[in-house]
Amino acid sequence: MRFSTAILTLLSTTSLITATGPTKTQLSNRSKKFSLGIVLFPGFEPLDVIGPFEILQSVSAYYPLSISFIASQTGPITSRAPPHVMVPGQPPVDLSHLIAMDLYATHTFTTAPPLDILLIPGGMGNMVLVENNDTSIETFINSRYSELEYLLSVCTGSVPLARSGVLKRRRATTNKSFWGWVTQFGEKVKWVPSARWTQDGKIWTSSGVAAGMDMTYAFLSKVYGRQGVLDNVMNAIEYAPHTDPHWDPFSVVWEVPGADQQGSLESCVKPVGW
């Protein structure tokens, strides 16, 4: 079946069987051109960025979006973190033997356009920024926070959010293998030990790496409504998302203090809308 025909068939079928359609706001959002920014830094985690980006890019074929990849400088930004002290008192960890990729930053913190949605990924690079006392991301978050409609983080990307102060008295999570390191940051942050993602007001934070995709699906379901484009896109990229934010077996795997030991380690998924 031709791709275009398949899309139209599913679009019409889905709207017929859905009991609740998109809200007025969601319909309005579908023609609003959200300005999306994704921050990059040396040692960003590739899938933290590209998991969400894949879904957003696919959606942008139907709903207007614009993108800025924002870093301290434009041009190629490497996914390899520079040498840094990972364990206090130990010599710096050299990750030069890791394979790495370069993603192109299109804007700097200074030249980035007005933004509606800002996403901060995680990665080993977060440790380096902290170690170097580099607060450029925190400063950028604070300068843009009031204008943002949404602020998202994936994995240890919640660290700059915490250090910026925007997480004060707000719920947030992070990847679970680095829980101890991450949760030392920020004042009065309500760190949630078991959560695939959290939402508190306009701030969404996800657990580690792959969880960014599940958070993105939940986020876009809220912004646009699932019916029609979003669910079709998830099925076109053949990703069956985890839709329960409480499913967080990795908080158990990585022995996070206060993790929900009663929850099931298992999650059953299928194509959305089916």
Place this chain on the structure above:
Amino acid sequence: MRFSTAILTLLSTTSLITATGPTKTQLSNRSKKFSLGIVLFPGFEPLDVIGPFEILQSVSAYYPLSISFIASQTGPITSRAPPHVMVPGQPPVDLSHLIAMDLYATHTFTTAPPLDILLIPGGMGNMVLVENNDTSIETFINSRYSELEYLLSVCTGSVPLARSGVLKRRRATTNKSFWGWVTQFGEKVKWVPSARWTQDGKIWTSSGVAAGMDMTYAFLSKVYGRQGVLDNVMNAIEYAPHTDPHWDPFSVVWEVPGADQQGSLESCVKPVGW
């Protein structure tokens, strides 16, 4: 718990409880420095590349790997496909409104080093290459095929594999929303309508986009063995892979002729090794 301590704990625990350890070949592979190549072209699908790359990058902290991003030219390669005819007889489709990213190619088809593993991603760009009669990827595959230990494709990346001739009398699959278009290519290809991924000899092909990660986990389980590093890495990136290659609900969703209608649309996953 500190990351390093957590890794050591899980490494020792896992080797204690695993009934079957790594084979001699797998142990040998763990210190063999595989030379990995990933082809890029304008309009590559980001997650086709970065899903597998995230896992490979994480593994490369422990097992030596080298990477080349290979394209017709070095420098930034865009994920946005140039205008192309998507439906014969229709005007060219202009995808300039899609958001896009640039990934850096490090080598050309000419300068790429000797390779052990080659991965071809999919994306709308495959259609453009076919339309432009661009067979550079097919030529590259044929020039390297005999030296390769493994050849992998994700999504419509199986199209250049088919067109190169290496899929002759071999099983292969592709993403399911483009099934009709893809399966016209290649001679005597045993296209498998319902498969999350296939393996035939040294050739591995996966279904669409996100399926690349499931294939990569299965592939690396074969190459290295799951125990120790690989399973830990999957849990560090918090991805619970689908481990059954026969689970392919998207072949049903996208109405692929011959799709397995009896199989469950649902897949239950949990952290590997748990």
